[in-house]
Amino acid sequence: xxxxxxxxxxxxxxxxxxxxxxxxxxxxxxxxxxxxxxxxxxxxxxxxxxxxxxxxxxxxxxxxxxxxxxxxxxxxxxxxxxxxxxxxxxxxxxxxxxxxxxxxxxxxxxxxxxxxxxxxxxxxxxxxxxxxxxxxxxxxxxxxxxxxxxxxxxxxxxxxxxxxxxxxxxxxxxxxxxxxxxxxxxxxxxxxxxxxxxxxxxxxxxxxxxxxxxxxxxxxxxxxxxxxxxxxxxxxxxxxxxxxxxxxxxxxxxxxxxxxxxxxxxxxxxxxxxxxxxxxxxxxxxxxxxxxxxxxxxxxxxxxx
Numbered sequence: 001x002x003x004x005x006x007x008x009x010x011x012x013x014x015x016x017x018x019x020x021x022x023x024x025x026x027x028x029x030x031x032x033x034x035x036x037x038x039x040x041x042x043x044x045x046x047x048x049x050x051x052x053x054x055x056x057x058x059x060x061x062x063x064x065x066x067x068x069x070x071x072x073x074x075x076x077x078x079x080x081x082x083x084x085x086x087x088x089x090x091x092x093x094x095x096x097x098x099x100x101x102x103x104x105x106x107x108x109x110x111x112x113x114x115x116x117x118x119x120x121x122x123x124x125x126x127x128x129x130x131x132x133x134x135x136x137x138x139x140x141x142x143x144x145x146x147x148x149x150x151x152x153x154x155x156x157x158x159x160x161x162x163x164x165x166x167x168x169x170x171x172x173x174x175x176x177x178x179x180x181x182x183x184x185x186x187x188x189x190x191x192x193x194x195x196x197x198x199x200x201x202x203x204x205x206x207x208x209x210x211x212x213x214x215x216x217x218x219x220x221x222x223x224x225x226x227x228x229x230x231x232x233x234x235x236x237x238x239x240x241x242x243x244x245x246x247x248x249x250x251x252x253x254x255x256x257x258x259x260x261x262x263x264x265x266x267x268x269x270x271x272x273x274x275x276x277x278x279x280x281x282x283x284x285x286x287x288x289x290x291x292x293x294x295x296x297x298x299x300x301x302x303x304x305x
Contacts, residue, residue, distance in 0.1 A: 002046060002255055003125035005116075005146060006039025006057035008105040008135045009066055011088045012244065020094035034244065034283070035065040038132035038159060041248035044284045047073035049274065051256045055079070056119050058135065060086040060106050073285075080115045082106060091244065098243060105135035113138060120149045127155040127174075127259050131248065134164050147171035155258065159251045162186045169208035175258055175267075176204065177213045177251045194304050197222050198229045211264065213254050213271060215247045221275070222304065223268045229304040232268040234276040236298050241282050249284060250275035265301050272299045 016030035039057055046053035055070055055077035062085055070077050084106030092099040120128065128150045130143040139145070144167045147156040157175040158168045162185045165176065184191050187200040201212035201224035214222045220233030253274035257267040273296035280295075281287045 001123075001125050002051060002053040002127045002129055002259065003120065003123045003150075004039045004042050004046070004053055004055055004057075005120070005128065005130045005143075006037050006042075006055065006132055007108070007116075007130075007138065007142070008133045009035075009037040009040060009057070009059060009063070009086050010103070010105075011062070011065075011086055012036050013088055013090045014244065015090065015092045017092060017094050020092050020097065020099055026092075035069055036245065038245075038248050038251075039129075040066060040069065041245035041284055042129060042131050042159075042252045043070060043075050044073060045245075045249040045252035045274065045278070045287070046256065047075055048284070048287045048289055049253055049256055050289075051252065051259075053252075054123070054125075056116065056123070058082050058106075058108055058112060058116065060084045062086045069285075078119055080112050080119070082108060082112055093243070096240070096243075105133070107137040108135050109137070113142065117145060117149045120146050121151075123150070125150060125154055127157060127255055129157045129159075129251070129255050130164075130168070131159045131251065133161060140164055141167035141170075143168040144171050147173070157251070157255050157258070159248070166207070169204065172208045172210060175211045175213060175254055176209045177215060177247065177254065178204075179215045179217075179247055183212075183214055194222060194231060198224050198304055201229070202226075211258075211267075213250070213267070215250055215275070221250065221268060221272050223264050223271075225264060228264060230265055230268050230301050231304050232272040232299055232301040234272060234295065234298055235300050238276075238280050240279045242279060242284070245284050246275045246278040249278040249287075268301055269296055269299050 059079035087103035090101040254271040
């Protein structure tokens with residue numbers, strides 16, 4: 001069983017515009033609301049992929065739509081309920097360009113942190129997957145603390161930004177999934193080539209990571225461990241329909257593949273195929289899994305020397 005931890009859930013307000021320019025009037029042509037955050041996206045994808053996954057983390061007021069979403073996917077959950085409103089993020093799409101305004105979230109008390117640590121300790125998970133940012137008043141090494149609470153026999157995977165990721169590396173995660181920008185921020189590098197990305201990923205391996213999966217959008221993904229590196233990309237052209245949460249889908253598929261004992265090539269193929277299907281679908285929950293194997297068959301994987 002995968003226990004997915006989301007410490008900072010979010011209501012995503014998605015706005016669409018033909019053009020978006022700062023410091024002027026912009027007309028909205030479409031609007032929708034998504035109850036998400038990285039862990040919720042992860043769990044929705046896990047359900048579609050047929051993975052045994054459960055949810056935990058912090059949940060604020062206005063949390064019922066999140067819980068209903070999990071119930072609709074038959075995903076068990078046990079949250080630490082907090083007396084603050086769930087944050088709202090604004091995402092503006094103008095064609096293929098995305099502008100994001102993300103709230104920092106509600107503060108979490110030490111008592112609430114201790115309750116989540118105890119949930120993780122008692123969960124009996126096979127893999128602990130921690131996703132997304134940490135809310136205010138939560139220590140930067142909180143994911144490291146949760147990994148220790150889960151126990152040495154539980155695999156640990158992490159998908160978060162630098163502040164939470166660097167301390168988490170001390171728990172030797174079996175998998176981390178930065179995107180290229182996040183990898184640059186963690187290694188203070190300007191990553192222009194595949195060789196640059198592999199070198200930066202290997203730096204994180206020296207800090208404790210066992211495998212680094214780097215998502216690169218339309219350029220595919222790269223997976224790196226201590227001895228090998230591979231690049232994978234979907235080879236067919238298609239019209240992208242959804243850019244929200246595709247990295248979370250990639251992370252879910254990779255965690256599932258690792259839990260099954262997949263090789264780096266198998267993990268990469270599954271991860272790229274799942275992310276591609278997400279982008280080609282109107283939403284994660286609308287992914288047509290009958291297309292998955294066909295997409296996976298068109299993922300090219302090559303070693304990076």
